[in-house]
Amino acid sequence: MNLFYSNDGVQIRQFITAQQLEKTSHLHFYFHDILSGKNRSAVRIIGPPNSTITSFGNTMMIDDALTEKQDPASKIVGRAQGFYSVASRGDFLLLMIMNLVFVEGKYKGSSISVLGRNPVMNDVREMPIVGGRELFRSARGYVLAHTVWFAPNTGDAMVEYNVFVSHN
Numbered sequence: 111m112n113l114f115y116s117n118d119g120v121q122i123r124q125f126i127t128a129q130q131l132e133k134t135s136h137l138h139f140y141f142h143d144i145l146s147g148k149n150r151s152a153v154r155i156i157g158p159p160n161s162t163i164t165s166f167g168n169t170m171m172i173d174d175a176l177t178e179k180q181d182p183a184s185k186i187v188g189r190a191q192g193f194y195s196v197a198s199r200g201d202f203l204l205l206m207i208m209n210l211v212f213v214e215g216k217y218k219g220s221s222i223s224v225l226g227r228n229p230v231m232n233d234v235r236e237m238p239i240v241g242g243r244e245l246f247r248s249a250r251g252y253v254l255a256h257t258v259w260f261a262p263n264t265g266d267a268m269v270e271y272n273v274f275v276s277h278n
Contacts, residue, residue: 134251137217137273139176139187141255146264151175155193163265164202169195176210180258180268188212194228204228206237210273220244222275224253233257239275251275 144151145163157168176188192208206228211221221244226237235255242249254272261267 131278132276133278134274134276137271137275139178139271139273140180140184140258141190141267141269141271142175142177142182143172143265143267143269144174145170146261146266152265157196164196166196166199169193172208176212176271180270182268185214187214188217192224197227202230204230210271217245220246222246222249222273228255230257239273242275242277246275246277249275249277 142151145153151174152170152172155169155171158165161168171193172190174190175182175186176190177184177186179185189211190208191211192206194204194206194208197203197205205226207225209221209223212218221242222239223241223243224237225240228235228237233256237253237255239249239251239253241247251274254274256270256272258268258270
């Protein structure tokens, strides 16, 4: 709150709302979800016995790399940490619960929390941002996800993320 005085000496209070101080940032990176090989970044933690990756109830814990470019060997800017579950008996639909934790650049040490519905077979999916920490405290916004490639035999995938986040 700032205090000002008018010409006649009347005290005027100016309140600055959180929305006036808010910034919107656009972040772009690639999410690498690897379920196969020695260096897995996602592991099944629960689900029906003898099920496939798309079976209802399958739940995966993730610690996926977020990279600057499509190349998995490109610079890692963060990690997607959390889990996802197949949440539909009819469609390949995931419930995503994860933190996008940044390890490089001006957002290093900050994270964005995502919780939402991910209809995987849609070309572009929107998931809500429900909060964050450090520079993204009280964040809100959305994530647009687009699958670049998916290997049905292993479940491995690379997903392009465009993140639009409002924060202080």
